[in-house]
Amino acid sequence: WAGPQSEWWVHQDLLPEMRGEMWPPDPYLTLQAMKADSGAGSLTLSGAASPYTGLAMTQRYDILPSGCLRVSAEAVNTRDEAVAWDIWFNTRVESDSWVAVPVAGEDSIRLGMVDLTVLEAPDIRVTDGIALADPSLEKGVAGRQGKAFMDPSEGWLAAIRDGQVFVIMFDLLPADAIHPEQGQVELYFTQKAEDPATSMIEMETHAAYKTLAPGEAMQAEQYWAALPYEGAMEAGAVSDFVRDRMQGGNFCLTGD
Known part of the structure; x- marks a missing residue:
């Protein structure tokens, strides 16, 4: 995707009825x-090239010697005038996954897109520098829905489910490089107790928001890895595992 979301349909005249749509x-x-x-x-x-955003996107997927997958994207401004966007990665995982993000504290997280008249807000708790989203639904809770916008303290996030840890690594950016309506990490939750087939968690990252001159390009990348997990599916064990495993940074590049 391209960000920010509020401008998806603003910079185009082909579909005027879509202007302002999210x-x-x-x-x-x-x-x-x-x-x-x-x-x-x-x-x-x-x-x-898109007539709506003015961007042409190229994606590249590379298996690295470390066994990780590098996911790269390049966006080129194909218009005769400047455009301003970011590159937005969005990866969906099962709605019963525990999701962990390193943060400095609770003030690094803001919730949005929450309608408490329909479903509960996401359950995210911060302990020892790890924001952990608990996917469990207590008895009587129909589901959870909403988005968490985060300023991460390190360049990774992880999902834990069914004996595996899925890790996404990226370059950590200063908060002012990210469009103010977004977060460098975003988690979108739609978890419905009676409809698991349409439930999911989106693990999203934003690259730097940039103004591109005509013909100018910008790039961003992620590194993906899958690890075995034999610990308990509870907050303390999950947090300890990801904290210990990620101490050395991007192991896709170091091979550690």
Whole structure:
């Protein structure tokens, strides 16, 4: 995607009825058929220019010697005038996953998109520098929905479920590099007790918000890894595992 979300349909004249809408995202960045080029351990997907955002997006996926997956994106301004956007990664996991994000404290988190007349707000608690989202639904709770905007203290977030830890690593940026309406890390929750098939958690990161001159490009990347987890599915054990495992930083690059 491109951010901020509030401007998805603002900078275009083809569909004036969509101006100001917050959904859906630019279909040229999410739904179009892309040209694919593959090599040994790599895949590149190239898309056409969007008349809605002015961006043409290229995605690249590379298996690294460490066994990790590097996910890269490049966005090019195809217009004859400047545009301002960020690159927004969005990865969906099962709604019963525990999700952990390193933060300095509770003031590094703000909740939004919460409608308490329908469902409960996400259950996120901060202990010893780890914000942990508990996916469990107490008896009588129909579900949870909303978004957590976070200023992380380190460049990673993780989901823990079914004996595995899925880790996403990225370059940590100063808070003022991120568009003020977004967070460098965002977690969107839609957890419905009676409808698990449509439930999910979105693990999102934003790259720096930049103004691009005509023809100028910007890049961003993530590193993905999967690790075994044999601990208990409870807050203390989960937090201890991810804190200890991530002490050395981006192990996809170091091989640790």
